[in-house]
Amino acid sequence: MLVSKxxxxxxxxxSMQIEPYTHVTPVLSSELINTIFKxxxxxxxxxxxxxxxxxxxxxxNAILSLDKKMLDHGVxxxxxxxxxxxxxRAASILNIPSYIxxxxxxxxxxxxxVIGYGGEVTFCTPTLxxxxxxxxxxxxxxxxTEIHPYDNYDIIAGQGTATLELLNQIDNIDxxxxxxxxxxxxxxxxxxxxxxxxNITVVACEPLxxxxxxRSFKAGEIIPSVxxxxxxDGLLTSLGERNFPIIKNYVDxxxxxxxxxxxKAMKLVYERMKIIIEPSSxxxxxxxxxxxxxxxxxxxxxxxxxxxxxLKKIPF
Amino acid sequence: MLVSKxxxxxxxxxSMQIEPYTHVTPVLSSELINTIFKxxxxxxxxxxxxxxxxxxxxxxNAILSLDKKMLDHGVxxxxxxxxxxxxxRAASILNIPSYIxxxxxxxxxxxxxVIGYGGEVTFCTPTLxxxxxxxxxxxxxxxxTEIHPYDNYDIIAGQGTATLELLNQIDNIDxxxxxxxxxxxxxxxxxxxxxxxxNITVVACEPLxxxxxxRSFKAGEIIPSVxxxxxxDGLLTSLGERNFPIIKNYVDxxxxxxxxxxxKAMKLVYERMKIIIEPSSxxxxxxxxxxxxxxxxxxxxxxxxxxxxxLKKIPF
Numbered sequence: 266m267l268v269s270k271x272x273x274x275x276x277x278x279x280s281m282q283i284e285p286y287t288h289v290t291p292v293l294s295s296e297l298i299n300t301i302f303k304x305x306x307x308x309x310x311x312x313x314x315x316x317x318x319x320x321x322x323x324x325x326n327a328i329l330s331l332d333k334k335m336l337d338h339g340v341x342x343x344x345x346x347x348x349x350x351x352x353x354r355a356a357s358i359l360n361i362p363s364y365i366x367x368x369x370x371x372x373x374x375x376x377x378x379v380i381g382y383g384g385e386v387t388f389c390t391p392t393l394x395x396x397x398x399x400x401x402x403x404x405x406x407x408x409x410t411e412i413h414p415y416d417n418y419d420i421i422a423g424q425g426t427a428t429l430e431l432l433n434q435i436d437n438i439d440x441x442x443x444x445x446x447x448x449x450x451x452x453x454x455x456x457x458x459x460x461x462x463x464n465i466t467v468v469a470c471e472p473l474x475x476x477x478x479x480r481s482f483k484a485g486e487i488i489p490s491v492x493x494x495x496x497x498d499g500l501l502t503s504l505g506e507r508n509f510p511i512i513k514n515y516v517d518x519x520x521x522x523x524x525x526x527x528x529k530a531m532k533l534v535y536e537r538m539k540i541i542i543e544p545s546s547x548x549x550x551x552x553x554x555x556x557x558x559x560x561x562x563x564x565x566x567x568x569x570x571x572x573x574x575x576l577k578k579i580p581f
Numbered sequence: 582m583l584v585s586k587x588x589x590x591x592x593x594x595x596s597m598q599i600e601p602y603t604h605v606t607p608v609l610s611s612e613l614i615n616t617i618f619k620x621x622x623x624x625x626x627x628x629x630x631x632x633x634x635x636x637x638x639x640x641x642n643a644i645l646s647l648d649k650k651m652l653d654h655g656v657x658x659x660x661x662x663x664x665x666x667x668x669x670r671a672a673s674i675l676n677i678p679s680y681i682x683x684x685x686x687x688x689x690x691x692x693x694x695v696i697g698y699g700g701e702v703t704f705c706t707p708t709l710x711x712x713x714x715x716x717x718x719x720x721x722x723x724x725x726t727e728i729h730p731y732d733n734y735d736i737i738a739g740q741g742t743a744t745l746e747l748l749n750q751i752d753n754i755d756x757x758x759x760x761x762x763x764x765x766x767x768x769x770x771x772x773x774x775x776x777x778x779x780n781i782t783v784v785a786c787e788p789l790x791x792x793x794x795x796r797s798f799k800a801g802e803i804i805p806s807v808x809x810x811x812x813x814d815g816l817l818t819s820l821g822e823r824n825f826p827i828i829k830n831y832v833d834x835x836x837x838x839x840x841x842x843x844x845k846a847m848k849l850v851y852e853r854m855k856i857i858i859e860p861s862s863x864x865x866x867x868x869x870x871x872x873x874x875x876x877x878x879x880x881x882x883x884x885x886x887x888x889x890x891x892l893k894k895i896p897f
Binding site for chain 2: 291293296317535536541542572
């Protein structure tokens with residue numbers, strides 16, 4: 266079956282068009298961590314990306330891909346997290362309005378960040394139904410174009426540019442580990458690995474307490490995320506309709522990890538690599554800690570998705 | 582007056598000989614921080630250096646500069662902090678013994694790190710007198726060569742390599758800001774800026790609660806550090822005899838900063854740059870926050886000295 270998806274050219278084009286507005290993020294390694302796991306691990310540091318996460322790649326690509334006449338009315342989304350900031354920032358680059366629907370319990374620091382980038386925040390109650398209803402109202406009022414955080418091909422192509430970059434930075438990667446939440450990052454990652462790499466194994470990593478992607482992958486159909494419980498607050502959402510077919514066809518495996526391993530992985534990265542990563546980014550190293558993937562003697566890329574974390578709540 | 586000091590060739594040689602054993606650390610910038618301070622700030626990230634600080638540069642250089650027959654008996658020092666780890670690691674590279682005298686109240690994590698690198702730890706009471714007495718005993722017993730953490734020309738040349746690297750990485754630096762404790766890093770920095778840069782202003786930054794270098798600089802003679810009080814636990818020591826003349830002749834100014842500004846600077850770096858730095862490293866940005874140096878429209882290098890911090894004690 267032919268899977269609808271961004272093409273190789275879509276990801277190459279995304280990489281070129283976002284380049285003036287995003288960072289080529291560094292790839293870091295730790296000799297000690299490599300020794301512990303008998304492998305060569307390459308951390309692709311999207312925690313250093315603009316607005317603190319890979320979401321800036323997709324957001325900038327989506328906005329730059331809009332028709333000129335759509336731009337005037339701005340863009341809208343609902344998000345409590347990194348995509349809210351990324352979209353507001355991307356809109357501010359083109360000097361167009363952004364309307365962000367946020368749950369009233371969203372962290373103040375994230376609300377402030379959106380406002381700091383010039384976004385207009387509309388609050389709603391923290392349910393998916395009210396988020397969608399409020400977004401529909403905002404779009405009705407403003408004529409803004411909705412940009413979905415992950416269920417959108419321009420977003421997927423944008424997120425794939427992180428892996429395109431990684432493969433330009435590091436030779437002979439055998440495997441890539443990547444977190445999975447809604448599926449924007451993993452679907453872009455898997456496509457880019459297939460287009461620009463050679464026989465790279467792609468593994469999605471997910472918290473056991475939010476294992477809807479794992480269960481969906483096994484079942485062959487999207488199983489929604491219900492009442493997920495995990496520190497990794499970027500990985501709570503259900504898979505998108507456009508993301509799942511790409512995951513089914515281009516991801517080799519999905520593994521789950523415990524909260525304890527997520528915390529261990531965060532601690533190891535903070536203490537040994539001296540970088541700040543959010544819990545969602547720690548699921549990849551956690552899967553190595555738990556021996557869910559065999560990385561022995563392999564060259565492995567780990568997509569560190571972001572660094573937006575409340576430092577008062579570091580869990581160790 | 583001719584000042585005794587490492588030559589340009591000494592620093593170039595140090596850079597070449599430590600290269601296989603140390604990292605070329607990245608230089609990071611933050612658009613937001615640049616906007617706040619209307620300048621271009623380049624953070625030289627020695628927090629990513631081997632053993633977590635610039636101390637690895639000097640330690641490796643000092644050991645590689647020893648006579649072969651001195652090597653057999655190993656090296657010794659007293660240190661409660663980053664130099665202990667750096668020297669133990671450097672000794673392990675050449676497979677020679679290292680004897681580290683540590684105060685009995687040194688953090689367990691630092692003791693463990695030294696032992697992890699194969700160092701032999703001898704505990705003493707936490708006074709300078711007992712540290713020196715114990716070190717003399719250890720040297721009498723072992724025949725090891727004492728490597729002073731900063732009052733040593735090979736150490737100074739080694740620390741200067743961070744600035745040599747920075748100037749190769751970033752063009753047209755106008756100013757360099759650098760912490761000052763015992764003076765090893767700042768003296769190497771100032772020499773390297775003079776040898777390899779063009780009209781670079783070098784400013785040493787120091788906590789107000791440990792302002793012995795500031796007072797020594799004003800008085801023209803070394804004034805010992807007495808009962809210093811600061812979060813910046815790497816900057817408690819008095820200036821070295823070999824360091825002070827270099828500082829007097831090659832450093833343009835010394836400024837002091839409050840504890841409040843050190844905390845503000847740490848918070849800004851953690852939240853916006855997503856990197857972990859120790860309080861001692863924050864005095865440079867703190868001096869900008871306090872307007873103690875005028876960086877407007879300048880290209881400024883900040884030496885981020887290390888990242889060894891107890892994450893349970895982050896002061897914000």
